[in-house]
Amino acid sequence: MAHLDWILVLVGGWLGLGLLGILALRHTDFVARVLFPAGAAIALGLAAIALSALFDDPETAVLPLGLPNLPFHLRLDGLSAYFLLVIGAAGAGISVFAAGYFRQGEGTPPGLLCLEYHVFLASMALVVLADDAYAFMVMWETMALSSFFLVTANHRVPAIRQAGFLYLLVAHIGAIAILLCFGVLQANTGDYSFANMRAQSLSPLWASAAFLLATFGFGAKAGILPLHVWLPEAHPAAPSPVSALMSGVMLKTAIYGILRIGFDLLNAQLWWWGALLLALGLATALFGVVFSAVQTDMKRLLAYSSIENIGLLFVGIGLGVLFNAYGMHALSALALTAALYHVISHAFFKSLLFLGTGSVLHATGERSLGKLGGLMRRMPWVGWLVLIGVLASSGLPPLSGFVAEWLLLQSFLFTTELPNSFLNMLVPVVAAAIALVAALAGYAMVKFFGVIFLGQPREAKLAEAQDASLLERAGLIWLASGCVVLGLFPVPLIGAIDRVTQLLIGTGIASTVRNNGWLLLAPTTLERASYSPLIFLAVTCLAVLLAVLLVHRLYHGRVRFAPPWDCGYPAQTARMQDTAEGFGQPIRQIFEPFIRMRRELPSPFDEKPIYHVRIEDHLWHWLYLPIARTTERFARLVGRLQQGRIAIYLLYSFLTLLVLLLVVVAK
Amino acid sequence: MIPLSGFVSQLLEIILALAFAPLLTGWVNQCRAWLQNRSAPGLLQPYRALHKLFNKESVVAESASPIFRIAPYIVFGCMALVCAIAPTLSTDLPLAPAADTIALVGLFALARVFISLAAMDIGTSFGTLGARREMLIGFLAEPALLMVLFSASLITQSTSLANIVETLAHQPFAIYPSLAVAGVAFTFVALAENARVPVDNPATHLELTMIHEALILEYSGRHLALIEWAAALKLFAYSCIGLALFFPWGIAGAGTPLAMIVAIPVLLAKLAIGGVLLALIETINAKMRLFRVPEFLATAFLLAVIALLVHVLLGA
Numbered sequence: 001m002a003h004l005d006w007i008l009v010l011v012g013g014w015l016g017l018g019l020l021g022i023l024a025l026r027h028t029d030f031v032a033r034v035l036f037p038a039g040a041a042i043a044l045g046l047a048a049i050a051l052s053a054l055f056d057d058p059e060t061a062v063l064p065l066g067l068p069n070l071p072f073h074l075r076l077d078g079l080s081a082y083f084l085l086v087i088g089a090a091g092a093g094i095s096v097f098a099a100g101y102f103r104q105g106e107g108t109p110p111g112l113l114c115l116e117y118h119v120f121l122a123s124m125a126l127v128v129l130a131d132d133a134y135a136f137m138v139m140w141e142t143m144a145l146s147s148f149f150l151v152t153a154n155h156r157v158p159a160i161r162q163a164g165f166l167y168l169l170v171a172h173i174g175a176i177a178i179l180l181c182f183g184v185l186q187a188n189t190g191d192y193s194f195a196n197m198r199a200q201s202l203s204p205l206w207a208s209a210a211f212l213l214a215t216f217g218f219g220a221k222a223g224i225l226p227l228h229v230w231l232p233e234a235h236p237a238a239p240s241p242v243s244a245l246m247s248g249v250m251l252k253t254a255i256y257g258i259l260r261i262g263f264d265l266l267n268a269q270l271w272w273w274g275a276l277l278l279a280l281g282l283a284t285a286l287f288g289v290v291f292s293a294v295q296t297d298m299k300r301l302l303a304y305s306s307i308e309n310i311g312l313l314f315v316g317i318g319l320g321v322l323f324n325a326y327g328m329h330a331l332s333a334l335a336l337t338a339a340l341y342h343v344i345s346h347a348f349f350k351s352l353l354f355l356g357t358g359s360v361l362h363a364t365g366e367r368s369l370g371k372l373g374g375l376m377r378r379m380p381w382v383g384w385l386v387l388i389g390v391l392a393s394s395g396l397p398p399l400s401g402f403v404a405e406w407l408l409l410q411s412f413l414f415t416t417e418l419p420n421s422f423l424n425m426l427v428p429v430v431a432a433a434i435a436l437v438a439a440l441a442g443y444a445m446v447k448f449f450g451v452i453f454l455g456q457p458r459e460a461k462l463a464e465a466q467d468a469s470l471l472e473r474a475g476l477i478w479l480a481s482g483c484v485v486l487g488l489f490p491v492p493l494i495g496a497i498d499r500v501t502q503l504l505i506g507t508g509i510a511s512t513v514r515n516n517g518w519l520l521l522a523p524t525t526l527e528r529a530s531y532s533p534l535i536f537l538a539v540t541c542l543a544v545l546l547a548v549l550l551v552h553r554l555y556h557g558r559v560r561f562a563p564p565w566d567c568g569y570p571a572q573t574a575r576m577q578d579t580a581e582g583f584g585q586p587i588r589q590i591f592e593p594f595i596r597m598r599r600e601l602p603s604p605f606d607e608k609p610i611y612h613v614r615i616e617d618h619l620w621h622w623l624y625l626p627i628a629r630t631t632e633r634f635a636r637l638v639g640r641l642q643q644g645r646i647a648i649y650l651l652y653s654f655l656t657l658l659v660l661l662l663v664v665v666a667k
Numbered sequence: 668m669i670p671l672s673g674f675v676s677q678l679l680e681i682i683l684a685l686a687f688a689p690l691l692t693g694w695v696n697q698c699r700a701w702l703q704n705r706s707a708p709g710l711l712q713p714y715r716a717l718h719k720l721f722n723k724e725s726v727v728a729e730s731a732s733p734i735f736r737i738a739p740y741i742v743f744g745c746m747a748l749v750c751a752i753a754p755t756l757s758t759d760l761p762l763a764p765a766a767d768t769i770a771l772v773g774l775f776a777l778a779r780v781f782i783s784l785a786a787m788d789i790g791t792s793f794g795t796l797g798a799r800r801e802m803l804i805g806f807l808a809e810p811a812l813l814m815v816l817f818s819a820s821l822i823t824q825s826t827s828l829a830n831i832v833e834t835l836a837h838q839p840f841a842i843y844p845s846l847a848v849a850g851v852a853f854t855f856v857a858l859a860e861n862a863r864v865p866v867d868n869p870a871t872h873l874e875l876t877m878i879h880e881a882l883i884l885e886y887s888g889r890h891l892a893l894i895e896w897a898a899a900l901k902l903f904a905y906s907c908i909g910l911a912l913f914f915p916w917g918i919a920g921a922g923t924p925l926a927m928i929v930a931i932p933v934l935l936a937k938l939a940i941g942g943v944l945l946a947l948i949e950t951i952n953a954k955m956r957l958f959r960v961p962e963f964l965a966t967a968f969l970l971a972v973i974a975l976l977v978h979v980l981l982g983a
Contacts, residue, residue, distance in 0.1 A: 373790065374730070374790060376732040376734065376788070377730070377732055380732075387734075391777075394776070395773070395776075396773055396777045397766070397773040397774065397777060402770075402773055406769050406773075409769050409813075410769075410826065413817065413820055413821065413826065416979055424979050425979060425980065428817070428972060428975035428976055428979055429976075431814075431817065431975075432813075432814050432968070432971070432972045435809065435810035435814065436806070436810040438809075438810075439805065439807075439809040440806050442776055442779075442780060442802070442805070442806065442809075443803075443805070443806045445780075446780055446783050446784060446787075446798070446802050449784065450783070450784055450787035450798065451787075454732065454734070454784060454787040454788045455788065455789070455790030456730065456790035520764055520765075522764075526764065527825055527827070527830055528824060528826065528830075529767050529825065529826040529827060530764040530765075530767060530827065531765070531766060531769070531770050532764065532765040532766070535762065535764075535766075536748070536765050536766055539747075539748050539751065539762060539765065540741075540745060540747075540748050541744070542744075543743065543744035543747035544740045544743070547740050547743050547744065547893065548740055551893070554721070555721045555722060556722075557889075558724035558888075559725045559726075559727055559888075560724050560726050560727070561726075561727055561728070561729050562726050562727070562728065563728065563729060564728040564729075564730065564790075564791050564885055565728075565791075565884065565885055566789075566791035566792065566793055566794075566884065566885070567793060567884065569792075572791060572792070576791070577787075577790050577791070577795045578787075578792075578795035578796065578798075578799055582795070583795070583798075583799050585799075586799065586800075586803045586961070589958070590961050
């Protein structure tokens with residue numbers, strides 16, 4: 001059997017698990033102990049097959065589903081295989097964790113949740129396999145709907161229902177744009193297969209229209225400014241494994257869409273597309289990271305951090321388009337490799353962090369950072385594993401986040417070779433902003449980890465928190481080891497990414513990298529730049545070990561445990577620590593113009609002082625509320641037609657007929 | 668295989684950094700005391716302090732997690748690696764390909780994140796306050812440092828620190844306007860990153876103004892000794908990187924073992940002058956309010972970006 005058949009069997013297996021879930025609607029144990037681990041095994045198998053398919057020739061298949069004479073076309077090429085690998089590899093860890101996570105009595109019955117979850121996974125896998133617009137849109141909508149139901153799993157909470165509807169709305173506005181984009185791409189031939197779209201050569205005007213529609217549509221799914229508002233609402237509202245799946249994996253299908261349309265279906269790029277993606281990505285990244293640093297809800301903080309990472313991905317893709325448009329294919333491959341590396345790295349660390357918040361949520365029942373603290377001692381497993389995710393997310397060497405950041409900055413250093421003096425001038429500014437984003441991400445992540453896991457417990461109940469269960473730990477360990485392995489061994493993965501860039505722009509950086517040796521990552525020449533995470537880690541570890549040994553050999557290693565000193569102040573309480581607000585205060589002050597803040601400060605004479613601060617998004621007030629108000633006014637205007645009496649409606653029908661008759665007569 | 672000369676210069680560099688870093692701190696302290704009309708502590712005072720601290724028992728807070736105890740070692744390890752890849756004596760460094768300038772900035776960030784997490788670990792008010800301020804300075808200084816290094820990278824077409832310095836040192840004498848601007852930015856960043864006046868005062872224990880000292884308030888004994896040593900290594904590394912980027916003359920190239928013998932006194936002379944200048948800066952400036960620090964570092968950031976633009980626009 002070919003790879004594609006195996007993949008279809010596995011995806012069918014997911015759907016089968018979902019149906020079994022329906023049969024065992026309220027048998028939590030069966031669903032959690034059998035179905036979810038089976039789903040994880042399937043995900044792992046999918047990742048393995050995708051990895052082997054990546055190094056093979058493209059395969060196609062036709063599924064006799066859908067409408068008569070309009071079957072689903074599927075195609076497995078390098079790009080789909082790479083994204084399948086991401087879905088499978090991250091999905092495996094998330095499913096194992098979910099097996100330990102879902103419990104009785106949380107809104108939707110576990111069996112139904114199992115169905116929605118596996119349909120969601122299957123639809124994501126099929127989105128990246130689709131080879132015609134029809135199959136793509138059906139899968140895309142299935143993905144949106146199944147994730148909507150997952151987001152609203154806890155539908156008794158009004159805020160969650162609201163978040164779900166906002167998500168559904170933006171998802172559909174985006175889907176319309178994608179549909180229109182396919183309409184432009186088929187160039188009046190009436191054939192909606194991707195093969196036909198590849199064969200068309202559109203005029204620059206129509207190609208730009210298609211590209212803009214795709215950017216809008218996929219940007220809505222990815223959470224690009226100003227279409228990001230649903231993301232910080234919907235991602236935190238979902239149960240944690242679903243948040244992980246949405247932030248870590250689903251956002252990547254939008255990246256897939258941009259790459260598929262921008263590089264594969266459209267056969268030439270214009271430079272200003274790249275500049276547009278670059279600008280959008282930069283604005284999104286800066287916005288996301290600033291807002292992530294001022295959040296007080298741990299899952300919202302991560303959701304904004306996802307917005308930031310999507311922004312960085314767009315920057316990488318934009319740079320790739322820029323280089324490609326000027327015919328600098330090798331550099332374009334470098335930028336795209338950076339983006340694709342970040343795709344898988346972000347899938348691992350963001351899933352890890354979201355799952356970590358799930359464990360914390362189950363152990364404490366708290367999402368607010370202001371009521372957590374000191375969990376490192378109660379939950380060491382979750383604490384240490386999340387620390388790995390935090391370091392990867394901050395882009396620190398030698399973990400996976402740094403490799404992507406390193407490659408991205410390297411490709412920025414080549415922008416001076418672009419034959420456009422405007423871009424030459426702007427691009428250093430962009431590089432500076434990227435560096436700022438990376439540094440701010442570190443700030444947000446130190447806040448995230450420090451406030452949840454370090455310090456004193458801010459509430460008494462935290463002292464009873466239990467560490468994650470074995471299955472949860474297994475999922476976290478899988479994802480954390482992904483962050484470490486991807487960070488330490490970048491060269492093999494770049495070999496895999498090479499297949500994707502070969503497909504998209506006809507060249508890759510893997511041969512250069514391999515020529516420079518497996519130990520060193522050097523994308524161009526050894527003189528120009530190189531980085532070796534293994535040597536990096538080895539030397540740091542060696543220095544640490546030597547320091548430990550020498551200190552303990554030459555001097556005594558005595559330790560005495562005592563109460564904290566704190567400048568001799570005896571009456572320390574847990575409430576004197578920095579809260580999440582306190583830690584975010586410098587950011588609020590520096591980036592004040594970007595943040596809409598409402599604050600109530602107590603006066604010194606208040607009996608019961610209340611401090612209250614609300615961080616809001618300017619765009620919500622400047623863009624979304626006016627649009628919503630206009631829509632509502634328009635709807636009320638239309639509503640006047642509705643009188644509720646049958647005679648009036650009959651009159652409308654009569655008048656319509658009359659007008660139509662007049663039109664016919666006039667002809 | 669690594670040639671013997673490279674191995675020797677690498678080893679020599681690490682030993683030199685570990686041994687002489689506290690001396691540089693002592694020298695700066697001495698100069699500062701003289702300039703401020705105080706009687707100076709001995710040049711070897713930092714060594715005595717380290718010896719004393721190593722001999723003391725370490726008092727660890729009861730509520731500390733393992734992060735608190737491993738952080739000093741990680742910070743020390745990071746700074747040791749920084750000193751290994753920064754070209755101080757020679758540009759012939761076998762370890763240099765392992766980490767370029769971007770990784771160097773990442774290495775500083777790694778150390779900063781760990782020391783901040785350790786400060787938050789005990790859960791005292793000063794610890795978290797210090798962590799917040801340290802991260803604030805870090806997120807502003809880090810991109811500025813990266814931009815400074817990028818302007819040098821664009822001139823020399825390499826991000827490897829050793830190669831940058833090699834190119835700058837062995838070309839006909841030329842003054843790059845972009846490097847001059849970058850040098851000012853680098854000085855700003857170095858002052859902030861090493862907790863020096865006007866950003867922080869290394870000699871203060873006044874609660875409301877301290878940054879670095881607030882971070883390490885709970886440390887004692889050998890842990891504190893390692894952190895102090897790491898701080899000295901950081902100052903040494905920053906000084907050497909600055910000297911190598913902006914005054915690279917006298918540094919030994921590859922395959923010239925004799926030049927190493929010249930390089931050591933040259934480096935010591937440069938460091939001595941640099942120490943005097945640092946003491947001078949610290950003496951003639953007052954410590955600024957914390958809220959002014961972002962402006963100070965934003966200036967550094969802007970200068971660094973201007974340096975990049977100058978290079979891109981003027982090609983110099």
